[in-house]
Every structure is written in C-alpha cells, then in structure tokens.
Amino acid sequence: xxxxxxxxxxxxxxxxxxxxxxxxxxxxxxxxxxxxxxxxxxxxxxxxxxxxxxxxxxxxxxxxxxxxxxxxxxxxxxxxxxxxxxxxxxxxxxxxxxxxxxxxxxxxxxxxxxxxxxxxxxxxxxx
Numbered sequence: 001x002x003x004x005x006x007x008x009x010x011x012x013x014x015x016x017x018x019x020x021x022x023x024x025x026x027x028x029x030x031x032x033x034x035x036x037x038x039x040x041x042x043x044x045x046x047x048x049x050x051x052x053x054x055x056x057x058x059x060x061x062x063x064x065x066x067x068x069x070x071x072x073x074x075x076x077x078x079x080x081x082x083x084x085x086x087x088x089x090x091x092x093x094x095x096x097x098x099x100x101x102x103x104x105x106x107x108x109x110x111x112x113x114x115x116x117x118x119x120x121x122x123x124x125x126x127x
Contacts, residue, residue: 007037014041019048026058035065046075053082057089064096072096087118 007029017025022044029038039062045055060075076093083089090113098106110118 007034009037009041011040014044017041017044019045022048023055023058026062030058030062030065033065035062038062039066039068039071046078051082053079053086056082057092060092060096064092064099069096069100073100085116087113087116090116091118 009025014022022041026038026042026045029035029041039059042055042059042062046052046059049055056075056079060072060079063069063072063075073093073096076089076096079086079089080093090109094106094109094113096106097103097109
C-alpha cells in the first residue's frame, strides 16, 4: 500500500499497535517518503524487539532520511552490534558519520564494508 496523504498517527495510536503491525506500517511510511513518521512508529518496534536487526535497519534508514544523523548513527551501530558481518550496515554507518563531517570515521566503516564483500556502492536508504 502507498500512503499519499500526510499521515497523522498519535503516540497513543502507535502504542496500541501490535509490534508486527507497527513494523508493517513503518515500512509503508518509509516507502511513502514519510521518514519522520516512520521513525516514530519504528521506535516502537525496536523498543518491543531490541534484538530485531530489521527493525534497527529500518529505524536507521528513517532517521537518516529525516536528517537525524545522530539517532541514525546510533541505530546503525546497534545494527552492527547485532550483525557484525552486515556490509550494508557498515556502509550505512559510514555514510551517517560522513554526513556529520566525521569523514575519517566514516571511511573506516566503508573500508570494513568493502572487506566484508560490499559492492563498493553506497547504501540506499529510501524507496
């Protein structure tokens, strides 16, 4: 499903969603280019399932697309904690660091991603 109108979901409504429904809705919001709303919903997912790497990846993508680079960095670091050999996660963290002007740190994670078999391209976050 594609959401065309600006979504309006309250914190109370987010709280009432089942975790899986929140995950699906967060994906829809992110794909429909409402990353700030997606981040609000996906935060619920990782709070409920902190060991779920897919939730952390989506949350990081939502934060990054919202230009919330500090929270994106935290989400990608958590994703790397959960999946240390995920080349995409290292690339995403490298991009988040570089966008914050921390190029040397970002380059380190890009090199790790390349060593893990990344294709050398930069991560895609939305769409």
